[in-house]
Amino acid sequence: MHAPVDAPTIAIRARNVTLSLGTRATPVEILKGIDLEIGRGESLAILGASGSGKSSLMAVLSGLERASGGEVIVAGVDFGALDEDALARARRGRIGIVLQSFHLLPTMTALENVAVPLELADHEDAFARAAEELVAVGLGHRLDHYPAQLSGGEQQRVAIARAVAPRPGIIFADEPTGNLDAATGATVIDMLFARQAASGATLVMITHDPSLAERCDRIVEMRDGRIVADRRA
Numbered sequence: 114m115h116a117p118v119d120a121p122t123i124a125i126r127a128r129n130v131t132l133s134l135g136t137r138a139t140p141v142e143i144l145k146g147i148d149l150e151i152g153r154g155e156s157l158a159i160l161g162a163s164g165s166g167k168s169s170l171m172a173v174l175s176g177l178e179r180a181s182g183g184e185v186i187v188a189g190v191d192f193g194a195l196d197e198d199a200l201a202r203a204r205r206g207r208i209g210i211v212l213q214s215f216h217l218l219p220t221m222t223a224l225e226n227v228a229v230p231l232e233l234a235d236h237e238d239a240f241a242r243a244a245e246e247l248v249a250v251g252l253g254h255r256l257d258h259y260p261a262q263l264s265g266g267e268q269q270r271v272a273i274a275r276a277v278a279p280r281p282g283i284i285f286a287d288e289p290t291g292n293l294d295a296a297t298g299a300t301v302i303d304m305l306f307a308r309q310a311a312s313g314a315t316l317v318m319i320t321h322d323p324s325l326a327e328r329c330d331r332i333v334e335m336r337d338g339r340i341v342a343d344r345r346a
C-alpha cells in the first residue's frame with residue numbers, strides 16, 4: 114500500500130509530465146511538461162485543437178498510459194511508483210471513463226453492461242445498483258434492451274451509468290457528445306453533470322465545444338502538448 118501523499122482536497126496532481134511516443138530513433142514529444150492540480154469535486158474542461166494532446170493527457174492522468182517523465186498523483190497514489198498490476202488495482206473503482214463512442218458490449222443488455230463490471234469488482238448488489246444507476250439516467254424502461262436497440266444518446270447514458278456505478282472519485286469523459294446531435298448531446302451532458310453532482314466526483318472532460326466547457330468550473334486550454342491557459346469558467 115502506498116500512503117496518500119497529497120492533501121485530501123487534491124484529486125489529481127501532475128508535475129512536469131511529459132509523454133514521448135513514436136520510436137526510439139524518432140521519438141515524438143506529445144506532452145511537453147504539464148503542471149496541473151485538480152481539486153476534489155471540481156469539474157474541469159480540457160479544450161484545444163485536434164492534435165494538441167488532450168486525449169494523451171487524459172490517458173496519462175487516468176493511468177491508461179504511463180508518463181515518460183514527471184509525476185502523476187491520483188487520489189494520493191503515485192501512479193509512477195506502481196507496477197502494471199498495482200496500477201490496474203489503483204484505477205479500479207477510483208476512475209470512471211466515458212468515451213465518445215460508447216464502447217458498450219453488444220451481446221449484453223443495458224443492465225448487464227452496467228452490472229457485470231460491478232460483479233467482476235465483487236460488488237454484492239451489482240444488479241440492483243446497476244438498475245438504480247440506469248433509472249437515474251432515465252433508462253429504467255430500457256434495462257433489457259441491447260445496445261443495437263438503443264439510440265446513440267441512450268447508449269451514452271448507459272455508458273455514463275456504467276462509469277458512475279462503482280462510485281469512482283474521478284470521472285474522465287473524452288468528447289462525450291462527439292457522436293451525438295446537439296439536442297441529444299445536451300441531454301446526455303445534463304445527465305453527466307447530475308450524476309457528478311450527486312456523487313461529488315471530480316470530472317475531467319475533453320471537449321471541442323466552448324459552450325460545453327463553460328459549464329465546467331474551470332477550463333484549461335492545450336496547444337502543442339502544453340497548457341496555455343487555465344481559468345475559472
Ligand SMILES: Nc1ncnc2c1ncn2[C@@H]1O[C@H](COP(=O)(O)OP(=O)(O)OP(=O)(O)O)[C@@H](O)[C@H]1O
Pocket residue numbers: 134135141143161162163164165166167168169170
Ligand atoms: N502512438 C503515437 N505515436 C506517435 N504520435 C502519436 C501517438 N498517439 C498520438 N500521437 C500524436 O500526438 C498528438 C496528440 O494527440 P492527441 O490524440 O492527444 O490529441 P487530441 O488533442 O486529443 O486530438 P483530437 O482532438 O483530434 O482527439 C497528435 O499529433 C498525434 O498525432
